[in-house]
Amino acid sequence: MVIKVKNLVKRYSELIALDHLSFSVRKGEIFGLLGPNGSGKTTAINCILSLLKYDKGEIEIFDKPMTPEAYDIKRNIGIVMQNVAVYNELSVYENIDYFCGLYVKDKNLRKKLVDEAIEFVDLNDYRKFYPNKLSGGLLRRLNIACGIAHKPELIILDEPTVAVDPQSRNKILEGIKELNKKGATIIYTSHYMEEVEQICSRIMIIDKGRAIATGTKEELKAMITLGEKITVESYDISEEHLIRLKNLPNIVSVEYKEQLLEIKSSKGKNNLENVLEFIKRENIQFGKIYSELPTLNDVFLEITGKELRD
Amino acid sequence: MPVYKLCMKITKKNIPHLLIYIIVFLIVSSIMAVTAQKSHKEQETFSRVKTNIAFINEEESPLIEGLKDELGKAANFVELPDETETLQDALFFRRIVYILRIPEGFTQRFINGDYMPLEKTTIPDSYSSAYIDLAINKYLNTARLYIQQMGGITQEELVSYLKENLSKETNVEIPYSEPEADLNYSNYFFNYLAYSLLSILILGMSALMISYNDRDLKRRVGCSPLSDTAANLQFILANLTFAMVSWLIMVVFCLIIDAKNSLTLNTFYFIISSFIFAFCGSGMGFFIGSVAKGNETISAITNVVVLGSCFLSGVFVPVEFLGSTALKIASFTPSYWYVKANNRIAQLTHFDAAYIKPVLSDMAIVFCFGIAFFALSLVIRKNRRYS
Ligand SMILES: Nc1ncnc2c1ncn2[C@@H]1O[C@H](COP(=O)(O)OP(=O)(O)OP(=O)(O)O)[C@@H](O)[C@H]1O
Ligand SMILES: [Mg+2]
Numbered sequence: 001m002v003i004k005v006k007n008l009v010k011r012y013s014e015l016i017a018l019d020h021l022s023f024s025v026r027k028g029e030i031f032g033l034l035g036p037n038g039s040g041k042t043t044a045i046n047c048i049l050s051l052l053k054y055d056k057g058e059i060e061i062f063d064k065p066m067t068p069e070a071y072d073i074k075r076n077i078g079i080v081m082q083n084v085a086v087y088n089e090l091s092v093y094e095n096i097d098y099f100c101g102l103y104v105k106d107k108n109l110r111k112k113l114v115d116e117a118i119e120f121v122d123l124n125d126y127r128k129f130y131p132n133k134l135s136g137g138l139l140r141r142l143n144i145a146c147g148i149a150h151k152p153e154l155i156i157l158d159e160p161t162v163a164v165d166p167q168s169r170n171k172i173l174e175g176i177k178e179l180n181k182k183g184a185t186i187i188y189t190s191h192y193m194e195e196v197e198q199i200c201s202r203i204m205i206i207d208k209g210r211a212i213a214t215g216t217k218e219e220l221k222a223m224i225t226l227g228e229k230i231t232v233e234s235y236d237i238s239e240e241h242l243i244r245l246k247n248l249p250n251i252v253s254v255e256y257k258e259q260l261l262e263i264k265s266s267k268g269k270n271n272l273e274n275v276l277e278f279i280k281r282e283n284i285q286f287g288k289i290y291s292e293l294p295t296l297n298d299v300f301l302e303i304t305g306k307e308l309r310d
Numbered sequence: 311m312p313v314y315k316l317c318m319k320i321t322k323k324n325i326p327h328l329l330i331y332i333i334v335f336l337i338v339s340s341i342m343a344v345t346a347q348k349s350h351k352e353q354e355t356f357s358r359v360k361t362n363i364a365f366i367n368e369e370e371s372p373l374i375e376g377l378k379d380e381l382g383k384a385a386n387f388v389e390l391p392d393e394t395e396t397l398q399d400a401l402f403f404r405r406i407v408y409i410l411r412i413p414e415g416f417t418q419r420f421i422n423g424d425y426m427p428l429e430k431t432t433i434p435d436s437y438s439s440a441y442i443d444l445a446i447n448k449y450l451n452t453a454r455l456y457i458q459q460m461g462g463i464t465q466e467e468l469v470s471y472l473k474e475n476l477s478k479e480t481n482v483e484i485p486y487s488e489p490e491a492d493l494n495y496s497n498y499f500f501n502y503l504a505y506s507l508l509s510i511l512i513l514g515m516s517a518l519m520i521s522y523n524d525r526d527l528k529r530r531v532g533c534s535p536l537s538d539t540a541a542n543l544q545f546i547l548a549n550l551t552f553a554m555v556s557w558l559i560m561v562v563f564c565l566i567i568d569a570k571n572s573l574t575l576n577t578f579y580f581i582i583s584s585f586i587f588a589f590c591g592s593g594m595g596f597f598i599g600s601v602a603k604g605n606e607t608i609s610a611i612t613n614v615v616v617l618g619s620c621f622l623s624g625v626f627v628p629v630e631f632l633g634s635t636a637l638k639i640a641s642f643t644p645s646y647w648y649v650k651a652n653n654r655i656a657q658l659t660h661f662d663a664a665y666i667k668p669v670l671s672d673m674a675i676v677f678c679f680g681i682a683f684f685a686l687s688l689v690i691r692k693n694r695r696y697s
Contacts, residue, residue, distance in 0.1 A: 071535035085530035101312040102534035
């Protein structure tokens with residue numbers, strides 16, 4: 001196990017930020033920590049890194065207990081914080097060199113690593129820029145470069161793509177996969193389910209400091225009753241239609257709002273076929289019609305009763 | 311040493327900001343140099359005029375009588391009641407330029423060979439008071455010589471020998487009786503250095519600390535294998551480097567401006583004193599940077615601490631004009647002891663252990679302040695780790 005967290009509890013006076021959180025991260029995986037704002041993702045990361053004192057629980061990294069003085073462990077961790085942490089007085093290059101220098105003493109090796117990191121986040125044109133001259137997205141990329149330059153075994157990224165444009169975001173996500181392929185174990189925190197779904201091999205969904213589900217995305221989706229979601233664009237749906245639709249086999253719920261008919265069905269065969277047949281039979285005029293498999297948002301919705309994103 | 315290098319880089323970026331202080335300091339001290347030289351010339355034409363001094367005598371003895379007679383050659387005695395306020399007023403309005411107090415028991419101690427200083431209060435930077443100093447030193451040094459050479463000599467004998475000896479040599483010694491060095495400039499310069507150096511050190515240091523102590527950055531660095539001890543040590547080292555470079559620039563400037571006095575022992579002691587003060591100032595900067603949280607706090611503290619302590623300690627206004635309460639408060643600041651040491655150094659004409667000792671003890675106090683600041687900061691930083 002790369003990380004083992006057992007019964008972690010962290011309180012901020014009244015607020016329980018982490019409530020008996022337990023999970024482990026295996027070597028070589030990309031572990032996703034998915035949860036809405038304020039669910040405790042950053043708090044969990046800070047506790048794992050011994051940056052915060054916690055009230056209860058055990059944390060092991062590389063099978064050794066993690067403490068503020070565990071420098072051997074820290075040496076092999078790369079961290080990209082949610083809040084950009086760079087020195088305004090240092091240029092892009094100097095910043096990466098400084099953070100890399102905290103881990104790597106050898107000057108020549110460091111130069112090579114820094115160049116690679118700059119290449120990795122595509123900041124070559126900005127080497128001599130100072131952080132206050134960088135846009136928000138570029139700053140994020142610098143933040144990432146500072147965290148991963150020393151090629152650590154374990155990389156923890158806390159919402160690294162906030163404010164990054166879709167193109168760069170994809171590049172970063174691909175880069176993270178690349179790092180993973182080269183052997184790094186990765187913890188990736190986000191409230192974007194698409195991102196997590198795209199790159200993570202295992203996902204833990206947390207809400208209010210509690211783990212509500214853990215598994216691969218297939219496993220997570222299998223946990224819920226929802227099979228697929230069928231949406232029909234139509235003008236002439238009556239109350240009568242809705243009641244009769246609901247009586248079809250496997251249909252869980254039916255909703256009609258703003259010319260959109262949303263039908264949720266549980267797992268089973270021929271769900272779409274049944275709906276299509278019904279529409280034909282009733283001679284309902286329709287525009288588009290499509291069916292979707294459940295997303296992690298649906299998983300979150302079904303377990304907590306609320307949307308992942310507000 | 312990543313942290314050390316980081317500090318140097320950040321400080322380099324702050325140089326334009328700090329340069330303002332250095333330039334203002336250098337300009338003000340150059341102006342002082344010019345005016346000091348001017349007043350020097352004015353005083354030369356008046357040097358034949360006898361100086362007005364107050365002679366407060368707490369005991370009567372032939373030795374003291376002899377001293378008074380001898381001083382009478384160089385000074386007019388102004389009769390004043392022994393009240394602090396009256397005496398200070400007289401100094402302030404220049405009715406007198408020198409108050410000499412013979413403490414009780416002086417004669418006996420002197421004859422026994424114990425060191426006991428005469429208490430004196432002067433208008434700083436006064437040419438004529440140096441003249442009085444010289445007369446006193448000459449009298450007492452000659453007396454000591456007699457006592458050492460002729461064991462068991464009575465006071466009356468001693469005084470008559472002295473009278474003869476000093477009057478005999480008076481004519482020969484006139485060119486000698488002028489002070490060898492004009493220390494007005496360097497004394498002022500090194501006192502004023504307290505203000506500039508402190509401002510620069512605290513400003514530079516705290517700018518550094520603010521960048522370094524930023525919460526997110528601290529957390530980020532806290533994830534790395536850099537130990538707190540190593541970070542603190544490198545930080546202190548950077549701090550001291552910065553202090554020494556600033557100090558060096560100022561001192562070199564003084565030596566250039568005041569070249570004719572550069573090779574005196576007084577200047578040597580000034581340099582040592584300011585060096586120790588630079589160490590202390592760097593500790594102060596480290597301390598303030600460890601305590602203060604934001605930029606505004608820092609500039610507020612800089613103004614209050616630096617301006618306040620410098621004012622109270624006699625950097626801008628001579629200590630003679632400050633009330634005793636002010637001085638008592640000031641004695642809790644290192645600049646007070648630094649200025650005290652400097653004023654002593656400026657008066658030094660002899661460099662025997664007995665004269666140097668009080669200077670060294672003032673310097674030692676400044677040094678201890680420095681150590682205390684560093685120690686306190688380390689404790690605070692340790693306790694702040696998890697906040
Ligand atoms: N220093 C603090 N003092 C008090 N409460 C805090 C503190 N830091 C965080 N919290 C609270 O703890 C809870 C969890 O915060 P945390 O930052 O871990 O959430 P998060 O999942 O990282 O959210 P986001 O997606 O917005 O980054 C929140 O309710 C937050 O208000
Ligand atoms: Mg967060």
